[in-house]
Amino acid sequence: xxTVNLAGRFRSVRLPAxxxxxxxxxxxxxxxxxxxxxxxxxxxxxALSELAALRVASEGSMTGYSRDKFPHWITISGACNTRETxxxxxxxxVVTDSSCAATxxxxxxxxxxxxxTLASDVDIDHVVPLAEAWRSGASSWTxxxxxxxxxxxxxxxxxxxxxxxxxxxxxxxxALWKPPLSGYWCTYAKMWTHSKYRWGLTVNSAEKSALxxxxxxx
Amino acid sequence: MTDEVGVVTGDLELRTSLVxxxxxxxxxxxxxEEWYAITGASYRLxxxxxQDAVHEAVHTVLLGVLNRPEG
Numbered sequence: 001x002x003t004v005n006l007a008g009r010f011r012s013v014r015l016p017a018x019x020x021x022x023x024x025x026x027x028x029x030x031x032x033x034x035x036x037x038x039x040x041x042x043x044x045x046x047a048l049s050e051l052a053a054l055r056v057a058s059e060g061s062m063t064g065y066s067r068d069k070f071p072h073w074i075t076i077s078g079a080c081n082t083r084e085t086x087x088x089x090x091x092x093x094v095v096t097d098s099s100c101a102a103t104x105x106x107x108x109x110x111x112x113x114x115x116x117t118l119a120s121d122v123d124i125d126h127v128v129p130l131a132e133a134w135r136s137g138a139s140s141w142t143x144x145x146x147x148x149x150x151x152x153x154x155x156x157x158x159x160x161x162x163x164x165x166x167x168x169x170x171x172x173x174x175a176l177w178k179p180p181l182s183g184y185w186c187t188y189a190k191m192w193t194h195s196k197y198r199w200g201l202t203v204n205s206a207e208k209s210a211l212x213x214x215x216x217x218x
Numbered sequence: 219m220t221d222e223v224g225v226v227t228g229d230l231e232l233r234t235s236l237v238x239x240x241x242x243x244x245x246x247x248x249x250x251e252e253w254y255a256i257t258g259a260s261y262r263l264x265x266x267x268x269q270d271a272v273h274e275a276v277h278t279v280l281l282g283v284l285n286r287p288e289g
């Protein structure tokens with residue numbers, strides 16, 4: 001076996017897709033299903049004052065980053081890990097087996113308005129992505145603090161959404177990516193702002209402008 | 219788009235590997251500790267005599283396509 005590697009560096013605002021993505025299959029969507037939302041989404045007034053209090057700084061480097069430094073999907077209760085806990089919280093009529101895997105249920109994704117009946121079509125989005133947190137201050141945290149952030153059920157930092165939409169968001173902040181449904185931008189900006197505020201993360205100036213504009217729609 | 223974490227942005231490193239005739243492309247954040255597969259970017263090369271040249275050409279083309287400087 002022979003391996004030959006070639007290496008190079010580049011800058012990508014967005015690494016473009018090389019294959020089909022978002023062949024979106026909209027599942028049955030009845031009248032907007034009852035949906036549990038992440039906790040502690042602030043009022044508009046509170047979100048605006050929290051945004052004003054965030055420190056503005058350019059993004060730090062990604063040196064040393066790996067997702068292993070944000071241990072996630074830890075055990076929360078019984079057999080249930082963080083992902084399974086959020087699936088139960090955000091879905092309706094969620095049935096789980098003895099290992100806490102969701103065997104049936106319905107999940108409405110507020111990012112794109114799609115409803116899913118298979119848990120495998122649903123991702124748990126880190127509202128502030130792990131990579132984005134790293135370059136906004138989390139690189140200097142302990143692994144224990146990063147674990148608490150990556151599994152934060154107390155703030156609006158985790159939400160069940162369509163898996164393809166989570167993939168298309170990736171590591172991008174609101175200056176580069178917003179939920180496809182503009183009707184959700186106000187709520188999304190509140191969640192993003194509150195999570196950054198609670199965790200003491202910085203914003204860059206483009207991100208702050210985008211958040212101000214989104215909160216202006218509330 | 220990457221298989222593991224979806225869209226990645228910022229300063230990135232590209233690594234193309236030729237392993238037993240199969241060409242693969244991965245990226246990582248500059249200086250980071252993990253690589254992600256570029257979605258769909260793997261291909262088995264047929265002609266062993268051409269493999270090194272094709273590898274180098276594909277690497278160069280990918281770098282050009284992926285580089286999207288701001289401003």
